[in-house]
Amino acid sequence: MAGYWKSESGGSRRLDSWIVPRVILAHHHQPSEVTGLPPDEEEAATEQRAAKTWLQDAATPGGVSTDKWRVWWRGNTLFHELVELALRKSLFPTGSQVTQLLVQGVRAENLRSPDLQSTDIAPHQRLLTECSGWAVSREMPPESRKAWTCVYSTRRDGRSWSTFQASIESKGALLLVVKEKQHNTFGAYIDSEIKKGPSWHGNSQNFLFGNGVVYRTTGFNDHYQYFNYGKETLPNGLGVGGQLGHFGLWIDCGFVLGSSSPAATFASPRLSAQSDFTIDAVEVWLVRPSKLFDGASIAGGAPSVVETHAEAAALLELANRPMYSRNNI
Incomplete structure (x- = not known):
């Protein structure tokens, strides 16, 4: 580290x-x-x-x-x-x-632990502890080390791909924590917004972690993150590093199985006990909201961007431009 x-x-x-x-x-x-x-x-x-x-x-x-x-x-x-x-x-x-x-x-700020905001999840049910959160936060950019909000948890929200997808897509920098049935826990830091598409995206701030080790990008390729669903000929799920079909970390859209393979993107080994694993639990923490959001609006407490720019929203509607929901930007 x-x-x-x-x-x-x-x-x-x-x-x-x-x-x-x-x-x-x-x-x-x-x-x-x-x-x-x-x-x-x-x-x-x-x-x-x-x-x-x-x-x-x-x-x-x-x-x-x-x-x-x-x-x-x-x-x-x-x-x-x-x-x-x-x-x-x-x-x-x-x-x-x-x-x-x-x-x-x-x-x-380099000594301070992030503020883990998950009052609706008992500490003993969380995958991410205060200690592990502090350790992994040391590897993140300073702006990602402040307040973290748990936006998805299988133990709180159930095992649902649609809920998972809605919780992570275009929200900001995320920390993904996965526990497999064989009790190994590992995950990924995703620095830029996750966006649906057939190609790789993201940036070199991403990293994988597991067994107490952080695996940073090597520059070998730019396969930082992949996110797709509803396609017949391409993988449907969330992947970090590696190659299509051989991801450094992969969560399948069926939300039952995942996989991990050695990845040149991070010079990382297989993180799970076996290449294919059964998902036991998943947590996602929003560690830095995108500019379109703030922590309160994600939690439902503050008005959305559309609501704070009502005049512009009205003009768009008059021009017959497609609009996002006022509650879901």
């Missing part, structure tokens, strides 16, 4: 690199071995042995190997930042001058 915020000073990082090995060493209480090395080299060797033992302890039998753990540690910048933040708060009291100096340059 990409970095989320960076301190302008390297002092805290040097402090972390000094203190973490010593914390590990203190937990193991390993006696020094007589090596004949100079004191500095002997200390470094002891720290390396302690760290190696700690890595071996962290790798459960039959589970994650030390090599895989090292790869995860090196690639998970988010965890590094959380450790750094925890160390800062542990070592320096909140409000102290040192703390204020350490957090200078850190943008508040």
Whole structure:
């Protein structure tokens, strides 16, 4: 995962690199071995042995190997930042001058969790938790990290393609979260409006995520998103990345089955346990409304664009131009 915020000073990082090995060493209480090395080299060797033992302890039998753990540690910048933040708060009291100096340059919006607006869904029924929402939001553009509205949930709205389609089409930037029957949860961030059509559209801000990893666009192709329905010769459903018939993530319009394949668009592996999977639950969060909408109008609380421009609407009607419903732009 990409970095989320960076301190302008390297002092805290040097402090972390000094203190973490010593914390590990203190937990193991390993006696020094007589090596004949100079004191500095002997200390470094002891720290390396302690760290190696700690890595071996962290790798459960039959589970994650030390090599895989090292790869995860090196690639998970988010965890590094959380450790750094925890160390800062542990070592320096909140409000102290040192703390204020350490957090200078850190943008508040990069630390704030999005406001998840889903009062009609119990937290234990949501696929997206506060923690997972915060983690995935770090990968989004800043304007998509504020208030999120759950516009569709199978657990609230039932399993309906027509409801799903109406909830996502031309609404704005979306976060799609899918849970398969085999309990894996994965999804996609879709940055630009979803529009019905036979061709790919979207932009390079899109990404896929699963198993704690975010897969960003590679530039290999521009197959960012595909959305179609009511066609006989083309796939009907929502797809992100990959190729027609071999999508990085695919939700079929039957709304029972989905699929996931390795996708060069994001250099992503298969996200589901098997290529074809049975849908258990789906959630869609509107993370940034399009310019034609605002959060209140989507929720039904504010007038639509047509209603706020009644004069222009009347002229269009006089000219016999087709009009959208005042309640459904």
